[in-house]
Amino acid sequence: MTASKEQSQVAELVRRAREAQRQFETYSQPQVDEVVIAAAWALIKPQNNARLSALAVEETGLGNVQDKVTKNHRKTLGLLRDLQSVRTVGVIGEDRARGLVEIGRPVGVVGVIVPSTNPVATPMNNTLNALKCRNAIILAPSPKGQPSCTRLLELIHAELDRVGAPRDLVQQLPAPVSKALSQEMLQQVDLVVATGSQNNVRAAYTSGTPAFGVGAGNVTVIVDETADLALAAERIRQSKTFDNATSCSSENSVIVVDAVYDAMLREFDRAGAALLNADEKQRLQAAMWHDGHLNREVLAKPVANLCRVAGLEREGLAQRAMLLVEETDVGPQAPFSGEKMSLVLTVYRARDYADAKRIATRILDFQGRGHSLGIHTRDPHRPEELGQEIPVCRIIVNQPHCFATGGSFDNGLPFSLSMGCGSWGGNITDENVHYKHYMNITRVVRTIAPREVSVDDIFGDYKKRYQL
Known part of the structure; x- marks a missing residue:
């Protein structure tokens, strides 16, 4: 041939x-x-x-x-x-x-x-x-x-x-x-x-x-009731807006527990984010997705471009750092629950921390399993708890997510632009x-002193426990 x-x-x-x-x-x-x-x-x-x-x-x-x-x-x-x-x-x-x-x-x-x-x-x-x-x-x-x-x-x-x-x-x-x-x-x-x-x-x-x-990215972060809200809002803004959200490690959703939800929205406002109303959210959704595919006119573009494409004319909106949309649903019928690669952050209200974990798992089951999850908290135990329960390869704690996930000078992950997502994300590696x-x-390979074992060394306790 x-x-x-x-x-x-x-x-x-x-x-x-x-x-x-x-x-x-x-x-x-x-x-x-x-x-x-x-x-x-x-x-x-x-x-x-x-x-x-x-x-x-x-x-x-x-x-x-x-x-x-x-x-x-x-x-x-x-x-x-x-x-x-x-x-x-x-x-x-x-x-x-x-x-x-x-x-x-x-x-x-x-x-x-x-x-x-x-x-x-x-x-x-x-x-x-x-x-x-x-x-x-x-x-x-x-x-x-x-x-x-x-x-x-x-x-x-x-x-x-x-x-x-x-x-x-x-x-x-x-x-x-x-x-x-x-x-x-x-x-x-x-x-x-x-x-x-x-x-x-x-x-x-x-x-x-x-x-x-x-694997596919669709990063979500949890803000719990113990978090430094002002610092969390600023870190999320820094990460989300960096390079107009081109990174697969940019936050796509934030889950805020009810006890601090309203206060967190105020901190987002101070950090330069604007919360859209229901009509504005609907118009933005219609502009961002065409036949289920993201519109390239909004990918990694400034907020002013998003406002122009969606026809959002509220005074001062185009000058904001990023846009927020509230959501309760997850899945194809709720496209804001997926990866957006744009300056739009989806906000979920959780009843409490346990509910926040449940919502995070739902989002990851829809898109982003294996990649990473962020948490802003002062609780020293919750990050390890998430590592035991949530199907991701990285738990990013109190850091701007897109800077931290691919390695940073102040964390121990290797610098990389390719984040493996393990078997959860269909990858052969779970590492950066x-x-x-x-x-x-x-x-x-050279010989060493033998380390032989007997059947009783291995099975002795098992045989006693079950009287074998």
């Missing part, structure tokens, strides 16, 4: 990537670390970051420039902190008591699906993780995000030239990127990392290539995807 044009194009990229990766595999740890730093400088350099951020907003129409500058800088610098002093070459771990030696090995060529919401931060994050483990990488940007991804690639290549590393370690699919090209890449590389739509994730999982994907997911480990 004659190879298709897409098969041939991708095969050539993979051939070049493998050739570069074989050379890179011979690098020492200091040499690898210099390549990582070089690639990162392509974005950390302030002039480059500013240009790429402006280009990303211009081409995708999503987010805002200053927040993308901040995101690109903090996500890259935070990842470099995580990678600093980490060994990925040669012996990376030894357990003499168990007779085990671990050796870091590359996976080969990594293929990455890049969403339009983060056309710069996501490729940089994946590139640094891949390079740290001596892999080559091929990027598949979204069509709208391709220009900024292409410019980033040019800047990375200039830095690879500076340190004498092969350019073909970092490549991208040729323009225009099509589904056929992306599918070919998924099938020809050695490992896939897919971030973005669930269609992209499903394509990665069904490609036949080992893949790390992410980080460098360890881009590496194979060879284990050298």
